[in-house]
Each structure stands twice: as C-alpha cells, then as structure tokens.
Amino acid sequence: MLLKKYILCGLFAASLTAFTGCDDLFRDTPVDKMSEKDIWKNPMLLDEYVLPWYRNMNSGFSTYVPTTISLVKSASRYYMPWFGDQIVPSKNDYYNAGYGDLLKSNTKEITNWAQVQWSNYYTQIQSVNRLFVNQGEIAEGSQKQRILGEAHFFRAYYYYMLWRQFGGVMLIQEPLDPLNDSRKYPRASYEEMVRAIVDDARAAATVLPLEYDATDEGRITQGAALMLVAKTFQWASSDVFQNQEKTYLGFSDDRSHDMLDSARVAYETLMGLQHYDLIQIAGTDEESIKQEYRNIFLTKNSKESILEVQHSDDGNYDTGFGHKLDRDAAAPHFTGTTAAYTPTQNHVDEYGMRAGLTYDAQHPYVGRDYRFYANILYDGSTYNGHVMDIHYTREGNNEIPGEDLTAYGTSTTAAVTRTGYYMGKFVNEKQQINNDEAYASSQNYIIWRYAEVLLDYAEVMFRLGNTEAARTQVNAIRRRVHMDELPSLTWEQLVNERRVELAFEETSYWDFFRWGIAEEKLNGTSNPLKAMKIVKRGETTTYSISNMNRFPQRVRVFQKMQYYLPIPWDEIRYHGIDQNPDWVEV
Template structure:
C-alpha cells in the first residue's frame, strides 16, 4: 500500500472507457494504454473522473455500508445534531469510532490517507504531461488539476495536519527520496497558491455541457476556506509546526479568508436563493427546495449525483430510503435529529427558547418556532408526504403503545425507528419512491459549499475584527430569506446559533466544532449527552413530555479525545519517511 499510492499515477493504469452522456457515469467498455490518453478529450474525462468521485461521497455512502467493509461519511453523525436509529451499528466501525477506538480510527485513517494520495499521484502525473493535452481543453483540464490538488491537500490538512507535500510524480522504486512533514505554513501556502492558479485557469461559469466542474468561484472559495480553517483557535500557538502555527496567526488568516471571500462575492455569480412566499408553509416549501435544486445560484460546489434513478450503475444514492420513517416502508432510520439540535431553533420572534420573553411553551414545544425548524425536522404532528407524523405513545390499559412512526416496519428484526422522536426532512424529496428495489436511487445533489455559508463565514470574520455592523447585515440577509425578524444587534452567540440552524446537518457543523476547539466537550457524552423526546398521551387526553438520554451517559458512550483533532498518519509512511506521528497515537 505504501508504494502503490505513490506510483499508481506514474504507472498510469489503463483508463476505463465509459458509455458517456455525462461526466459522472462509469460503465466499463474497454481499456486503453497511456499513449492515447493525453491527447483525447473523452479519455481525459475518464482520467479525471476519480478526482471527482473520491473528493466526497456526498449522499451516496451510508452507515449501513460499514458491515460490508466500505467507507462512510462520518461528519454528520459525530457532532450533536444527529444520531442513528440502528442499535447494531454501534457494534460496528461507526460505534467504535464514536467510542474513540484507536484501532478503528487508525484503520479508517489509513483508508482515507491512501485514497487521497492516490488521487494526488494521478494529478501529479497529468501535470507532468500538460504539454501533451489538447489545446482546446488544456486550460480547463489544468484548472481542474490544480483545483483538485489543492482540494485534496485541504482535506488532508483538516484530517491530519501537515502531511507529505508531494508535488511531482513519485516512484520510490526508482527514486527512494523521503519527504518530511510539511508545516502548517507550508500547507496553507501551497493550497492557497494552487487554488489561485486554478482560479486563473477556470471559467467564471460553466457551460451547459460542463456543469459540475469547478469554476473560478469554486477555487476562490477553497482558498478562502483554507485560510478560514487555519484561523481556528485550535491551530494557534502549537508545539509542533505541523499541528498548527507556533504563534497566533489567526488575525492574518482571517484577513486572507475575507479577501478571497470578497472576491467570490464581487464576482456576482452567487446569491441566496429567494423564497417568494411569506406564510410558514410557503417558506418551508421554498427552503426545502433549495436542497432539491441542482447547481442553483446559491451553490458554489456540490457533489453531482445522477438523475436517472439508478443506484448500482450510476452515482445515485439512498438518502430518502435511509432517512424515512417506517410509515413509508423504510427500515433504517439513519438520520435522527437530536433534542439538542431542536432546542437550537429560536422562536419566530428571534428570541432563544430559554428567554422568558420568548413565548416558548414547554407543553407545546413546536409552536411558534423559526420556520427552518419546520423545514428541517419532522416532529410529532408534522405533515410529510400527506401523512401526519405519529411520534408519540398512547396509554392503553396502562401500557404505552408506540405510534406508527415509532413502530418498526415489517417483520425484519433489524428494522429500526428513530431513537430521538424526530426524523430529518432537510435534503429529502417528498415525491421520491420508497421501496425495496436495490437499484433505485435518489438523485438530489449534496452541496459542499453554498453562498449562505460564505455569508456566515464572513459574519464570523467581521465580528472578530470588530466590524459588528457588517456582521449583523450578513446574518440578517440569511434571516430575511426565511422571513425571520432581523436582529437589531448581534452577539457571538447570535452568529454561532445562526450558523448551527442555517447549516443544520451539513458537514461544516462537524468541522466547526474542531475549528472552535470545542470538539472534546460537544462530542463527549459525559459533557454533552444527546437527548431525544418522549411524548406520552394518556387516556384522559393529557400528555407528558420528557427528554431521555439517547446517546451519552447511560447508553452508548461517546468520546472525543484530544488526539482526535488529527487522525493518525499511515504507519507505513511514518516508518518509511521517518517522520513523527500525530500525538498520542500508537501503532495497533
């Protein structure tokens, strides 16, 4: 493995030809040699396809694949906004990583390390042959190459800190050079330079036949995100330069992030998707539609999923099937919003539910909330797919009888229901067919970056730089879109809360906890247990509402230890390159 990931690009394994009516399909028909690849536009598309497929799994990969030894997207489940319904998953890789298992994290880390360096090797090989690329597409392909090289190193930086900065084809069988660990300074500068070069080569917008490829704005957003990440509290005044800066560089990093974000904003390409309606139902429908519309004016970068409803032969996914309640024939309950998250939604008047003046009624907790709550979360009494969600228990002859959406579907012993008393609605398509067909697929794209996130990043920067009026304006732009009252002044808690609500269930919420240096507190059960809701309606019509722990002190233990801010580097590379491992990891 330690050799293969570096020489796979140099060897240029035969490219698989596809039956291609789009960039993101891959049905193999034939194999071709290196000699014809660089000069053929279609074959080059096949060559770069893995760069797209390996950058992010989007909605395609699920916790259910753990038992098959495949990968999964860990970000949404390891924060405190979501948990999963299947109890047996806690006995697999997901649960072991949740419990801070060194062995499982090391295995997962090695897989990701190999995947990213394989793509970097492929990119380096193409760049070595750039003079041979067809003139009519050379600039675009080189832009893609530099963008993805920056993107993969950005991903490595977040997961591992400073890594091996390999910029050219590398074959240790021919040239046994050894690479040191790059410092944070070197990593950030290289990523930023690559992103800037990509921006100079890529078009401002894509033509219809190139939808889904990175643009100039995508590259500048990556550059801004790199500086924004590097400004995080956890990465200042570090003992080792590959773990962060040796001094405090946050102010400088924030300035650089803001400069590049402003370049994205001034391009005029991106803006918030407007919601025309004003009633609660109209706003809810409009907000949900943002995440069902592919490549909208708000989207800066997203994973392209196939439109043809096929999971096995195209890049579709099973989001709707995995997330749905048993009343629709689903059995997985993969995405359970927590009470922790529900409590983050303020009242429609803008006040937190803890404020005595907010009007919050603990006996009617779902009345008068921020409209985004109704768009994102399915609760007892919510309407979905023409069905009223039945998420309470009824007392019958002294026994508690679970409602329809808390009762497993069918006869399967592994069929699951929500553990929290909530189901997710954000991202889901109410019209998607839910059945047991293994080839069916959902098709909505998974947004990685959108303009709302850029505004929230900028609001955070403005606030930290003392520009509170500018920060307030950006927060209110987002609030106006969903017809919530504008704030008259802004605090750090306001910005933090707006980010948590607007970006709910999106991957940035996981990385935010690391960036803010609060992951140990927020992702550990003893300090932040996850709560659900249990509603019991008695025979006389009265009801009780309690909030049991569902993932924390008394059930599944959750730990996030200091060592997990960075995962362990591949041990083969640690030995071969004679470099230091990340702190507190031991070889298993």
C-alpha cells in the first residue's frame, strides 16, 4: 500500500523535530535541504510533507520504555493503557526509571513528559498552518483537495489531543516565528476549543472520501473526521467541565445538555453513512467465538475500522514502522522475556457470566463472557497449541512455578507475568518469534472503530434520558459475541460493557478523565491492582487474589493536578498565560 510505503521512507520531517522552549515550539518544520516551493509544486514531496501528521498522531504498538531517567524526556513512547487498571507491564526494569516515575507521580518526570507531548502536537500544527498559507502554490486537483482535507483533520486532531491533556491552549492558526513576530496568544476557552476543533473536523468531512483504493488505504476519511466531531462534543459534555471558574478548564455555565445533543447529532450522522458495521461472528461455540472475535483485531482496515495507526506489513521496526507486540506479550513457553502486557485481576473480574450460569470461585474461568476467552490467556487455556501453565505445584514446603511462571533463558532481567495472566487480544498466534529482532509484528493499532461509536452513542443517549436507545446499542454489541441481551440498562452496566468491549484500548483510560474518576481509579490506595495466584497440590487447587501494591515499585499515585498536565514553563513566560492548577516549576 502506497501510504505505508511513504510512512517507511518519507519521515524526514518527523525525525528531525525536537523542542527546548517557546522559540522552538514555532520553529519551521524541517524540510530537508530543499526550498518550500519545491514541496508545494511536487506531488511526491507534497505527499511526504503530510506523512509526519500521520506518524505522530499515535505511536501505536511501537512503544519505547527507557530504563534510564535521562532518556525519558527525549524518547518516551508508552502504551497508554499501562497507566490504567486493566493491563500492566510485569518487567521490573520498566518501573525502575521512566515509566515507574510517571506511574508514581514524579512531578519532574511528568513535566518532562508533558513537554514532549506538547512539542510534538504543536510541531504538527505548525506544519499544517504552513501548508494552509501556501495552498495557493499547490496545483488544483484531487490531490490538493485530499491534502487540504487531511490538513483540516490533523489540525483538529492535534488540538483535540492538546485539549484533553492540557485544557484550553493557544489557538494558533498561522505560522508563527517568535524570533521575528512578537504576537502572544492567550489560552482559549472550552467554548473556543470546541468551536475550533469542530470547524476544522467538519471542513475535513466535507471534502474527504468515505474510502480510498488500496494505494491510499489508511488515510483519513470522512468517517474519521465525523468521529472527531462526535468525540469532541462527547468530551465537552462531561459534568467535570461544567460551571468552572477558569474558562480554559471548562465552561462558565452548564453546557452539558447542549454538548450531549450535539454529540447525538454527530454520532447519528456518522452512523447514517451506513459505511461501517460490526464484524459479525458466525460461530456459536466458545472456541469459534473466541477465534473470530480475536481475528477482528488482526484484520487491518476492516469494515469496523474508522481510524488505525498503519504499522508496517513486514513488521520491521528498525527501518520501518513495525512493532514488538507479540514478542513483548509472549509467555516464556514462546521465548518471551518481557511480559509487557499482562491483564490484571481487576479486569478479569469485569467479565460477567453467560446466561443461566453462576460464578464458581473454584472454577473461576468457566462460563464467562465469550470475550474473556479471546482477550485473556489464563491458566489452562490453549494458545498456539500450548496449554498455558500459569500455576504453582506444591511439593512439600516448595511451590514449583509452572513453565509460564519460569523466566525463559539466562537473562537476569527476563520477566514473567506478575498478575497470573497474559494478553490474548491483539496478539497473533501465527506470528513467529525468533532471534531476529529486526522483524516482529505488523498488527495495526486501532484508534477508533464502530463498536466504540455504538457505545459512545449509547452513553450519550443514556445521559439524555433515553435508556431504551442506549440499551439497543449495548445489546447490538453483546449480540455480536452471542451474549444474552440486557432487559434493562443501568449506568454501571453501560460502563462495564465499555470496559469489556474496549479492553486494553486507550478509550478506557481516557474515560476516567472525562468521568472525573481518575483520582479513584488510578491510585493504588483506592483501586489497588490485583493479581491471581494458583497453587495445585494433588487434587486440590487454590485460587488466591492478592494486592500488587505489596511490590513497592508498582505503587500507583495520581494527584488531582494530573487531570491537566503542566504547560511548558517557557510557554507560560513567553505568552504570559496561567499555568494549570497546582503545578510549580521544578
């Protein structure tokens, strides 16, 4: 696919961007050693110019977890669900520096990490603004229309990302060089942020196609632009953003109903395209449902997909944009040494029982929601022909760990699951894991899919008081996996359905923020992560759930001020704007 080919070879702008302060924030996007006019006039260079917008919207499964503190500021790429409560890395090295410092609310490292995010987003916005200024130099035609649509989308998208993490920021819609331009910008209000994001996203939706041919598969579509409109209104509707004293932290009055109704219209417009649909599951037994559901997340750019990070088909992550998901998620039987994606008992407990069955603590993995078997590798489950061995065998006073609790190889840092589980969702049983670490996995990273549309719409309708409409959407999700339909719907059931269907996807993490429950859910004291330990002795099996907080390095701390990250202090001084609450310069 041409887009993926460009992503592999045309990242000169993305690879050269780095910021140190406010002067850098508005620095011209690098364009190698050619003049800008060459870019606007050359169709190939023009396509390469937009590629960093794609490459920087999300790292996908291409994560980098530094174990040296000095690297955190410059090179950290994390899998955001690691900061939630559904999945955690089990490797000690991850906790000893960068990731662990963020998890424990180290304000210095959060400040450094926030600057990386801020700089990345504004780099892309600056690049988009430059293209708009020079659009008159671009030859008329379908390419120009598409690129202008992409530009509108990405400016909206990057402001959406800034808004979620920093609140109202400076809305800059033209190239700016502070060395030659003395303009300063105030922080935008929530009203202004919503308007700017929605206007750009709607402009994108009016010119972008519903789909592309194979050469451009993976580019931004009309559906993705409409999803961004809907997501913006949904985020703005949250109760925590109403009646705020500072308008850059929320609305001065209560706009929740207006925002909800706008979200309703946006989601109905998106659904009305009749272009996206759930991938249905034909099988009716546990094994076939498991496999078909798991395959949904291995199918690139399916009819359920709205926006995905396009990872390299060959999996190369030295010269391309592959990743190491399968290698990093693998159990010791498959030569795994990282155990980077281990589901928690907290999440396992979210899977309900099938109709007519009740939970049995002595047989905890029998009769669960079919999605449990697809998403979780548990003791006794079968994966790639191997029966997962995640239990201890008691012999006298000794507990002998099973194969998948015994570190593979001779490395002293090799890890095994600390939770009692390995990840089944996203991983590919057919992926070979060998000694050639240049090649690994190629699954795309899903940002938005149609199941999320239905669940978002259900939430919007529930909050508008139409619980029957909400129940209809939830039951569509449940029918797909052959789960019984709910006769009525509570808020708790709606939330749980989101948590199960969108397991390990970033949405579940950000839900904590817009619902105002991050302090509760991301703190180890109020929501300790839990692990399962299974011990077999003769015919007796003991299942024990423990609190992972007993490992000091894994203590999770979330302070109220972390609802908004600190704006880089150089920007605070340069523009003369307020810092987010409670942050002080370190």
